[in-house]
C-alpha cells in the first residue's frame with residue numbers, strides 16, 4: 161500500500177481575496193519556530209504501525225511553501241527522511257507562487273530533493289489577477305516559470321482558475337493558449353490543474369464581487385469555459401485524468417492520486433488532514449493553537465464501512481477513468497449497479513454517466529454537475 165505525507169506551510173506574502181485556506185500573511189517572523197514545531201510533530205505523532213513503510217510522495221502545500229528558507233525546509237524534509245525514508249522515484253512536490261521563485265531557491269530545492277514544482281499562476285491576465293486579489297502579475301508568472309526552468313526543474317505543474325470576476329470566454333481562451341504555448345515550448349510543464357472559482361461566503365472577494373455580480377461569467381459562459389478547457393487540453397496532448405487535473409501521459413500527480421485512490425497518508429502542520437488506520441483526522445486551523453499544542457488540537461473520525469463506501473464512490477467518480485465496479489464489489493460485497501440501479505439508469509439515459517469495461521465514469525457533460533451526480537449515489 162502506498163504511503164504519502166503532506167506538510168502544510170501556512171505563510172504567504174499576502175492573503176488573496178478568494179482564499180479560504182489556512183494561509184496567513186504577515187506572520188513570517190514565526191517561520192523558524194513553526195518549522196521546528198512541525199519537526200516535533202513528525203517525531204512525536206504515533207506512526208509506529210507504519211514505520212516499516214517508506215514514502216511514495218511528499219507534498220509541501222500551503223500557504224506558500226516556496227517562501228520559506230531552504231534551511232527551514234531542510235529541517236522538515238530531513239526529519240521526514242530520517243523517520244520514514246522514501247521509495248525510489250518518490251515524488252517530492254513543493255507549491256509556490258511564481259514571484260517567490262528565485263535561482264538560489266530553485267537550486268536549494270533541487271539539492272534537497274524537490275522534484276516537482278506546483279506554481280500558482282491562476283490567470284495570465286493582469287486584470288483578472290487584480291480582481292481576485294493576487295499580488296503578482298502575468299510578467300512575474302512568466303519570470304518565475306523561466307527561473308524554475310533555467311535552474312533545472314524537470315517537472316512543473318501550473319494552476320489556473322476559471323469563473324473569475326472580469327473573466328470572459330475570450331480571456332480564458334487567451335490564458336489557455338498561453339499555458340499550452342508554454343507547455344509546447346517546455347516539456348517540463350507536464351501537468352496543470354484548473355479549478356472553477358469557489359466563492360467562500362466569508363472571503364473579501366465575496367464582499368467586492370457578491371455571488372450575483374454581473375462581473376462573473378454567467379452559467380452558460382462557465383459551461384463554455386469548461387468545455388473549451390477540455391477541448392484545448394486534449395488538442396495540446398494533455399489527458400484529463402481527474403475532474404480538475406490534466407497531465408501529459410504518465411505524469412499524473414502521484415500524491416493527489418493517493419488521495420483519490422483512498423490510500424493512507426500522513427499530514428503535519430496547521431490544518432493538515434491525514435488518513436491512517438481507518439481514521440481521518442485533522443489539525444485545527446488556528447496557527448496559535450497548533451503551535452501551542454500540536455498534538456492536542458485535532459478532530460478525528462473513525463471511518464465506518466458505510467462512510468468508506470461513500471468515499472470510494474466519491475473519489476472513484478472524480479477520476480476520469482471512473483470507479484472500478486469489480487474492485488468495489490470485491491471490497492464491499494455489494495454490486496453498485498444493483499444498489500443504485502434506478503439513478504444509474506437515469507443518469508446513463510441523461511448522458512451524465514457511462515459504463516465501460518466495468519468502470520462507471522462521469523461523461524464530459526456530467527463533469528460540470530459531478531457533485532450532484534455523486535450525491536445521487538449516496
Ligand code: SF4
Pocket residue numbers: 171172174175176179180181183222223224257280
Ligand atoms: S497564495 Fe495561495 S494559499 Fe496564499 S493566500 Fe493566495 S491563494 Fe491562499
